[in-house]
Amino acid sequence: MAERKVPYVAQLAHVEILTPRPEETLWFFKELLGMSETDREGQSVYLRAYEDFYHHTLKVTEAPAAGLGHVAWRASSPQALSEAVARLEAAGFGLGWSDGDLGHGPAYRFRTPDGHAMELLWEVGYYEAPPEQRSLLRNRPQKRPLRGVPVRRIDHVNLMVSEVEVHKQFLVDHLGFHVREVKIGRERREVGAWLSVSPLVHEIAFMRDATGVGGRFHHVAYWYGFPQHLFDLAELCCDHGVRIEAGPGKHGTTQAYFLYVFEPGGNRVELFGDTGYLIFDPDWQTVVWDVANEADLEKSSIWFGPNLPPTFYTYGTPDVQAEPATAPERRVAGD
Amino acid sequence: MAERKVPYVAQLAHVEILTPRPEETLWFFKELLGMSETDREGQSVYLRAYEDFYHHTLKVTEAPAAGLGHVAWRASSPQALSEAVARLEAAGFGLGWSDGDLGHGPAYRFRTPDGHAMELLWEVGYYEAPPEQRSLLRNRPQKRPLRGVPVRRIDHVNLMVSEVEVHKQFLVDHLGFHVREVKIGRERREVGAWLSVSPLVHEIAFMRDATGVGGRFHHVAYWYGFPQHLFDLAELCCDHGVRIEAGPGKHGTTQAYFLYVFEPGGNRVELFGDTGYLIFDPDWQTVVWDVANEADLEKSSIWFGPNLPPTFYTYGTPDVQAEPATAPERRVAGD
Amino acid sequence: MAERKVPYVAQLAHVEILTPRPEETLWFFKELLGMSETDREGQSVYLRAYEDFYHHTLKVTEAPAAGLGHVAWRASSPQALSEAVARLEAAGFGLGWSDGDLGHGPAYRFRTPDGHAMELLWEVGYYEAPPEQRSLLRNRPQKRPLRGVPVRRIDHVNLMVSEVEVHKQFLVDHLGFHVREVKIGRERREVGAWLSVSPLVHEIAFMRDATGVGGRFHHVAYWYGFPQHLFDLAELCCDHGVRIEAGPGKHGTTQAYFLYVFEPGGNRVELFGDTGYLIFDPDWQTVVWDVANEADLEKSSIWFGPNLPPTFYTYGTPDVQAEPATAPERRVAGD
């Protein structure tokens, strides 16, 4: 059975973000995105979307600067967890086991080549709605909330890296990710890569940090399923003072409808209006966009809608520069 | 690695339907659903949606009566194909290998307990668009068509069976399907089951044939991704004389937006407006709806929108009765 | 200038509904429909949608039984008001002037032949948002709310009458309404009529009360502009215990997307997902649907989507019968 490649990872479990303005960050996720608070401990608050099945998918932690806390993956099985841990350890990326956290059991901690904190776990706590929040839908863990334009579930995470190839290969080799799409820039270097362990085009993307810094957080994405909701949320953002960076529009890579906004703490959040296309082919060949080619450059990031602004390629958290540089080659960077 | 259950099947590859009115059936799929003809041979025409990657996902074959030709699954790997064939053969369901067909290589033929024809294959032919039909989107095999309200890809198939449990277990045991949702009726018998090998809630569903006949075809479903398209297609159906059976509405099971219509040859076709919810949990526990319970009965089939008519539970192809029976217990049957 | 027919009425100004459960009724309008309370006095609470320009468009008044308080029209001009009042008075429908109410000046009170209370007024109070609620959109009186699926503006009102022709002619003769569509039933009697003073197909509709009672309230409608919002609200209704009577679907008459629900006090409320078609032709000829004709019967009420249930033709407020009658001819009644 060795030839049947099965990723060690089954899904993106949760993401921890850091914020210097926890109250406003929580307002954003709860009142605009309709997320629910399930727990609080120390400087952290645990949140989930109304169709997320686990205890939380977002951990918001107060910190001096915005940025990524960590990314947590759920393994495909207890055995897959053991095997992946062995690989990470052998390769020197491992940091050891944590006892777990609210909402999940022991987690193996490790770092990407650029140093982004990640963890891998198997045991999870499922969300149990209190009686008044139970839906008649037996496949929905909670009633649809009455606040904001409520997101349905966590979708993916995007990290800024110094070298895309290195990070891409890291996830392929140690966790069994599939490479779904890549963008090639000048000198044949990759400027973006989309990887997944499921038919989603990505649970994680890496994009080259145009500032060269790397090791930073680009965005976490939540999913609606209905494109109209991007417009509804854009309305709320305009009327309630949340800054939109780009969208609504449709990506070329992934083919999904997107909206990028900044939560008040400074982290970028993407909203996905649909699933884009899905990949069921077990023999999928990576889609290659050559962004030195004009048509590919234009269509890969944006199939239609607004162009992505320069900040998209230079701004990440923590923020490393007051003013985003605007060198003309920036746009060749991936998205 | 034995504990990491991997389905032998990767995806629904194509469906063959039989029609006594091939010209009108083709008009429906081409002019209303915007599908493209890729080949013709004998009494068969091969069609695909514009985001289907393979040679075809629908084979329309002229026959005296409407019904199912066969359902084809693509294996997860060549090795998975061998293993699954061995299992099917050992269990006595196998019929042997075919040399293949236009658009795919050798296929192992087998039958469900009720006799529905199926096949399992690995080698597929990919669709290559002629230059004038090539999209600038490198992840889209063809330009979006200018005809009708074009569907994007094949989604799932639904079969009417004499015993749901038997068929459900058949796919679990021999092909490694996961059971995502079931409906339990009176005397604790299952009246419907939804199975998948991917995060989709189903690539196949079985529903109890309320006529008791079994072995019949309920529907094939194509996917839009955008709920508005169900309304657009409903408009075209009303204006162009295609009979709508039910919808647009939203299912409780799967949570997807649906529309059911009859193609002119008599087969039921479902259109899916979104993906519904997706299952990424590797330890998913089957969702059980107890349709003896009033709330479950009401919400499982329809979360909101039109009730399903009695024909939904009794009409399949081939049609076994001129007039669908209307006994009051019919509605307890699954959907 | 006599030939240039100008209606005396410019628009539907507001509707007053009566409810035996004011707290729950207000919860529905505020938390699900996102309406804002602008005032309270005695047993009444004044509400508006976020794009309504006036002080209120809905007055909710506590009363022993659900029903209509009154319908208020804004005249086309002060002079039009005087002329219309003279006509109503001469014809014996007038009840005299009121001093006005919160949010508007003097109003001339009158009754329809069946006795529905109406008033006509010119002076209105405009809503002034407090600073924190001001939108940057200079044509939007208030920020889009963060609660529920917020409706945008009042759309129309529908009344159940003993004789459609009589009521239709009453509004034509005394207020200058145009008759946009009618439905003719058996013995050539009208069973429904849609009238307007603007390109909307109706600001008011009359439908024959299948119980024969008349003088009752069928529904008030609020408008979204985006069909997806009907589905969003249907989700909230299912999850939060509000009864849906019919929809989402598309009407034949008016061509609009609809959803009918019951607010907890018992009054029917319609939500409009789009505008339907609009009438700009100054020489419009009334569209006649002959519901003795099967195709007209089927398509006039519902172009596609769920059939309207028997209650639609028999239930109005105040409720005159515990159990809606279900005589088979009911469905011929208008909608």
Next chain:
Amino acid sequence: MAERKVPYVAQLAHVEILTPRPEETLWFFKELLGMSETDREGQSVYLRAYEDFYHHTLKVTEAPAAGLGHVAWRASSPQALSEAVARLEAAGFGLGWSDGDLGHGPAYRFRTPDGHAMELLWEVGYYEAPPEQRSLLRNRPQKRPLRGVPVRRIDHVNLMVSEVEVHKQFLVDHLGFHVREVKIGRERREVGAWLSVSPLVHEIAFMRDATGVGGRFHHVAYWYGFPQHLFDLAELCCDHGVRIEAGPGKHGTTQAYFLYVFEPGGNRVELFGDTGYLIFDPDWQTVVWDVANEADLEKSSIWFGPNLPPTFYTYGTPDVQAEPATAPERRVAGD
């Protein structure tokens, strides 16, 4: 009755555009926008959207350069036509009567101060669908077409002028238009004005020609009613080689969802996804956006979505410059 201001105009009847590439222009309107050809004469082809009630709303005429042929208005009544003609004649803008054209009777021809050709008419020919094109919807003049993403009706026209105030006043004084919104730029000069005779925010807009030329055509707009259709059309444009200038996005003025594309002959065409907000207040006070104010500048053109490119303010037909100038003050011009 003098005080009840009634516009002499009831609606935009049709627009004639000129194209140097008639075949490709017709392909665009017929295959992408799903419009139908109703007649042909000389160098002209007559088209209509499927919910347009008259013989045509678009006349496409072959000419050496792209541009406006003329704009035709339907009067409110025969008497209104006479009165308006008298006013135009007295003011020296009249050009005299034409005998009419295919699809309408005698029309009075006149010019705007900048010289745009217009006409006013009463007698119109209604479209009569052949039997196979008749809809069961009695308020729909034709079945919904199976081609492209079909537009429903003509919406408005936008003209580039040397002086906005002059043109705005021209329509107010001679045809009775209402001024719904204006944009004020530097030195308090108007840079854009939106006028209507109905609850639509505009049937016509004037914007200052940033090149100073004036007398040119900016765009004609067709209406969908459903925002998703803008995305569907954007897909078709990207895949089938039609240039998108801006959108999909949402305007601040009018609040409508928009998409701007160039038909192959070079004329700009706007698609409207919804109606935006509607004005029913008979005492409407013109909304004033002060685009010297930063917030107004940003939100008036675009509430959310892509910024309008410089061409939006400088490119009109006929094209007066090979390369649109890009002086930074351009963006202050209206839209």
